Amino acid sequence: MTNWTTIWLCARVNLLKWSVTPRMYTIAAIILAFAIWIFAWISDYASAVGVNVTPWVFPYLLTMPIIFMIYGVLTTLLFSDAPFTDSHTPFLMVRTSRRNWVLGQLLYILITSFLYTAFFVLMSMVVLIPNLKFSLDWGAVLKTLAYDPGSPAKYNIESYSYIKDPVISMFSAMEAMLISFGLFWLVSLFMGVLIFCFNVVLGRLSGLIAAGVFTCIAYFAVYVGKLSFGNMVYYISPLSWTSMFYLDWGNTSSMPTPLYAISCLFGAIVLMSIISVKVYCMKDVDVQERRSSL
Known part of the structure; x- marks a missing residue:
């Protein structure tokens, strides 16, 4: 019998283990270093021109092909130990039932994907910081970078991400942030459920291989894939949908539409979740000790 209190308990147990899991601290440190590499130059530019920048830079996180590889590897690392079994799992499963436990793991992936995106x-x-100001508008700095991409070079500042015009022209800062947050969350959730499902159905490492394949497709799509197959390659590249720039917002090109991307991601997440629950409830429990190095 499904019990949502019990399901939340199973998810919460996993969240509480973060404090003693070095892998989580490693991921947090990498994300910080990643953000410094991608966006710190904008702060330098704001300081050079004497105008503070608004904080709405997240939509421009995934604008370079190599960043898809980094994102894919980092997200795979986050969910690499799915289905999150350890020496305490049998005792928890006896008290909660196998069905509630596996649903708790899927809820954990949902919550973790949200927190991962928020971080x-x-x-x-x-x-x-310290060249940051809060405003509901895009602000002069981001607009200047969008309409005059060469302006950082005037101050001998090298840019490591692209502040592109279409998003600023089509969306308000809040709209772009919410859309980007939703897409990032949904793709991260897809990756987590993908690893979970493959590990449950085919065994450990299969989920990592599946995630690696989709990561490579995202990188391949921007270079060889686009040259060989055109924009159609983006229809089979879910990681590309993390960025607003690889979706067609005006029905004017052959890129996937937001509706197509969201429908595919949501459908795949639901399907893989159902398969995971059914298979896990029928198979023997494979418990592995969680090592502190993870």
């Missing part, structure tokens, strides 16, 4: 957003803002 990326927070770090993208933190690295802009």
Whole structure:
């Protein structure tokens, strides 16, 4: 019998283990370093021109192909130990039932994906300090970078991300932030459920391989894939949908539409979740000791 209190308990147990899991601290440190690499130059530019920058830079996180590889590897690392079994799992499963336990793991992936996305957003803002100001508008600095991409070079500042015009022209800062947050969360959730499902159905390492394949497709799509197959390659590249720039917002190109991307991601998440629950409830429990190095 499904019990939501019990399901939340199973998810909460996993969240409480973060404090003693070095891997989580490693991921947090990498995200901070990643944000510094991608966005710190904007703070330098704001200081050079004497105008503070607004914090709405997150939509421009995934604008370079290599960043998809970094994002894919980091997200795979986050969920690499799915289905999150350890020496305490049998005792918890006896008290909660196998069905509630596995649903708790899926809820954990949902919550973790949200927190993972929120941390990326927070770090993208933190690295802009001390040249940061809050405003509901895009602000003069981001608009200047969008309409005059060469302006940082005038101050001998090298840019490591692209502040592109279409998003600023089509969306308000709040709209772009919410859309980018939602897409990032949904793709991260897809990756987590993908690893979980493959590990449950085919065994450990299969989930890592599946996630690695989709990560490589995202990187391949921007270079060889686009040259060989055109924009159609983006239809089979879910990681590309993390960025607003790889979706067609005006039905004017052959890129996937937001509706197509969201429908595919949501459908895949639901399908893989159902398969995971059914298979896990029928198979023997494989418990592995969680090592502190993880």
